[in-house]
Amino acid sequence: MNIIEFKKINKFFGQGSNRVHVLKNIDLTIQKGDFVAIIGQSGSGKSTMMNILGCLDTPTSGSYKINGTEVGKMDKDELADLRCKTFGFIFQRYNLLANLKAYANAALPAVYLGLSSSDRTKRAVKLLSQLDLGKKLKNKPSELSGGQQQRVSIARALMNGGEIILADEPTGALDSKSGEMVMGIIKNLHQQGHTIILVTHDAKIAAQASRIIEIKDGEIVSDTRTSDVYYDTLQKTEVVKKSKFNILKYRFMESLNMSLHAIVSNKMRSLLTMLGIIIGIASVVSVVALGNASQAKIMEQINSMGTNTIDIRPGTGFGDRRAARIKTLKVSDADYLAKQSFVDNTTPSVSASGTLLYRNYSLTAQLNGVGAQYFDVKGRKIAQGRIFTQEEVNSLASVVVIDDNTLREAFADNPNPVGEIIIFNKKPLKIIGVAEKDNNPGPMSESMNIWTPYTTAMYKINGTNDINSITVKVSDKVNSQVAEDSIEHILTTLHGKKDFFMINTDSIKQTVESATNTMKLLIASIAVISLIVGGIGVMNIMLVSVTERTREIGIRMAIGAKQADILQQFLIEAVLICLVGGFLGVFLSLFLGWMMNTFSENFGMIFSTMSIVLALVCSTAIGIIFGYMPAKNASNLNPIDALASE
Numbered sequence: 001m002n003i004i005e006f007k008k009i010n011k012f013f014g015q016g017s018n019r020v021h022v023l024k025n026i027d028l029t030i031q032k033g034d035f036v037a038i039i040g041q042s043g044s045g046k047s048t049m050m051n052i053l054g055c056l057d058t059p060t061s062g063s064y065k066i067n068g069t070e071v072g073k074m075d076k077d078e079l080a081d082l083r084c085k086t087f088g089f090i091f092q093r094y095n096l097l098a099n100l101k102a103y104a105n106a107a108l109p110a111v112y113l114g115l116s117s118s119d120r121t122k123r124a125v126k127l128l129s130q131l132d133l134g135k136k137l138k139n140k141p142s143e144l145s146g147g148q149q150q151r152v153s154i155a156r157a158l159m160n161g162g163e164i165i166l167a168d169e170p171t172g173a174l175d176s177k178s179g180e181m182v183m184g185i186i187k188n189l190h191q192q193g194h195t196i197i198l199v200t201h202d203a204k205i206a207a208q209a210s211r212i213i214e215i216k217d218g219e220i221v222s223d224t225r226t227s228d229v230y231y232d233t234l235q236k237t238e239v240v241k242k243s244k245f246n247i248l249k250y251r252f253m254e255s256l257n258m259s260l261h262a263i264v265s266n267k268m269r270s271l272l273t274m275l276g277i278i279i280g281i282a283s284v285v286s287v288v289a290l291g292n293a294s295q296a297k298i299m300e301q302i303n304s305m306g307t308n309t310i311d312i313r314p315g316t317g318f319g320d321r322r323a324a325r326i327k328t329l330k331v332s333d334a335d336y337l338a339k340q341s342f343v344d345n346t347t348p349s350v351s352a353s354g355t356l357l358y359r360n361y362s363l364t365a366q367l368n369g370v371g372a373q374y375f376d377v378k379g380r381k382i383a384q385g386r387i388f389t390q391e392e393v394n395s396l397a398s399v400v401v402i403d404d405n406t407l408r409e410a411f412a413d414n415p416n417p418v419g420e421i422i423i424f425n426k427k428p429l430k431i432i433g434v435a436e437k438d439n440n441p442g443p444m445s446e447s448m449n450i451w452t453p454y455t456t457a458m459y460k461i462n463g464t465n466d467i468n469s470i471t472v473k474v475s476d477k478v479n480s481q482v483a484e485d486s487i488e489h490i491l492t493t494l495h496g497k498k499d500f501f502m503i504n505t506d507s508i509k510q511t512v513e514s515a516t517n518t519m520k521l522l523i524a525s526i527a528v529i530s531l532i533v534g535g536i537g538v539m540n541i542m543l544v545s546v547t548e549r550t551r552e553i554g555i556r557m558a559i560g561a562k563q564a565d566i567l568q569q570f571l572i573e574a575v576l577i578c579l580v581g582g583f584l585g586v587f588l589s590l591f592l593g594w595m596m597n598t599f600s601e602n603f604g605m606i607f608s609t610m611s612i613v614l615a616l617v618c619s620t621a622i623g624i625i626f627g628y629m630p631a632k633n634a635s636n637l638n639p640i641d642a643l644a645s646e
Contacts, residue, residue: 003030005063005064005065006029006063007027009023009027009052009059010025010026021218023059026220031195035196035209035210036209037200037205037207037208039199039202039203039206039214040214044216045217046215050197053197054083054087054089055071055074056557058072066086076562077563080561080562083559084112084160085560088194090150090153090157090165092170093173094141094149096141096153096156097552098142099140101140102139102148103128103138105141106124106127106152106156107120107159109160109559111254117253124155127159131185133148133151133152146175147174147178147181150178151185156559162194165189165195165197167186168199169201171200190210209226210225210230211224211225211226252568252572255568256576259569259572259573263573273538274581275537276538277534277581277582277619277622278585278588280530280534280585281582281584281615283530284528284531284611284618285586285590285615286589289605291516291519293604294516308474309473310471310480311472312500313329313500314326314500315500317501329466329469330467333491334347334470336490337490341475342483343483344474346371346472348371348454348469348470349374349454349468350462350466354367354461355424357424358410361409363410363448364448365406365448365450367424367457368451368457369451369456369457369461372387372388374387374471375435378471380436382434382435383435383436384416385418385434388401398427399429399430399456400424402434403449404435404438405449406448407434409448410422417434418432422450427460429450454467472487487502531619534578535578538574538577541577542570542574550642553634554642554645557637557642566637567631569634571627574626574630575627576623577627578622578626578627579620581619
């Protein structure tokens, strides 16, 4: 039975005047179980014929059938599948992967057959033991002699069954003793039923075959049979059935393993490649964290003005010179607004500047007449004592709450002034509480402020029923903009015109949030540029890596790797570099944040889980985008050109 059929096979290399006719109308049939030696001088075309036989190369014209199937109609992946399941290659220079141990080199073809790690290792160990390499399983090629390396190569050729063994000058790089041993193994394989096709220029080696084909100048000049013995009792390799999912999983895990090995083998280069990604990710995460901290600090300052509050003041806005002459805001306005369903409470405000006297101290202070709800509305807390009650507001009680500045200036020798009497604008006031320190920047934090019931300020100190402003606390479930519109409508109706303006803290918060988010986005976008630069660095290094490992790619393709396998391996490597760089960048940013939060009082960093996740997703995407072209280039390599690379 013919296993191989060549009909009118031609092969040309080059173009135009440089076009060379290497194989000329080759007709050849090889029967199953035969032992064929192809002999000829260098340049005769025997290696080209071997490459076409092994589906590493394609003829320019003619028909090539294996087991009756036309090879010329197969695509690249079908040819790879044929090399994986039908052929076993024994190369003159062994073509072992230097970074893999003996058993891993032998097991490599089974990766592309879809066997699990345990199954292929078990099979490799068995084959190597049969070839007297049981004690060299974990040795790398550099730790093996030439004969031992060739036996590992033979084990690899048999890994997936090796129905057809293609041996290209298998003894060419060996001493005579090792050469005899290898030829003995090859003859034994023939007797086991393998079809052997051996290429050599040594007549003594060729003489051991059953059939000798001599080729010269691209043509078969002789075809001599020395023996009619055929062996067709090939011991079938046990086929371990796997689901398509498991096959893909094992291939992926092998690609992942090889990618990790490649990264670890070139630690410094990998680290330098990651550097751009590390800096980019650290920059993006840190910028967002700084923005979050700044935003939180500003929000804290705004919240100190009152949570979900609206201030109502006379005039048309800040800078209105007529505002001091407008006296239309009344306590009745505050009382009317307090009855609205969307309002939690209100507090009128009256202010007065004057002289504060205590013992031998004479200080300039700002008195604020407010309601009992003022401290709740404004979010101010009491450090000592208490705040005044609604009953004290109604009864015009002469009580006062002082701030930290007043405590520090007037009561330096009395840290607990509760119960003491102070004089403000010749009116005695009893201290009932001390407010906590105001850490927010602004004039209120630097000046001395005291608070008394607005009724006391109006009638006992100012001698008038005018108020300066009204602060409204809006219910949490009500939209502040809707509340603002409602208040405007109510007061305009009460006053007959709009002679007031409002300051909505929620609107301020939204404006600040929008502005800070825009700034974060802008600065983060600038930081992303370093990520792109890092991605370009990854692409360059991966292109170099493909060039350096071209021979490895050729070996993998020769033993059955498909284009998708090669693409996957290099793409995973690029993604791993970017992903590891991304994690290192995040850790660097977290470390910088810890340093800043620990040792700096003015600046801090608040990290966002979302920003970290997005940064890692971004680094992975960069690995895919910038790693795809080098990986695609690797997968498109011609197996013959790749194997010929040094």
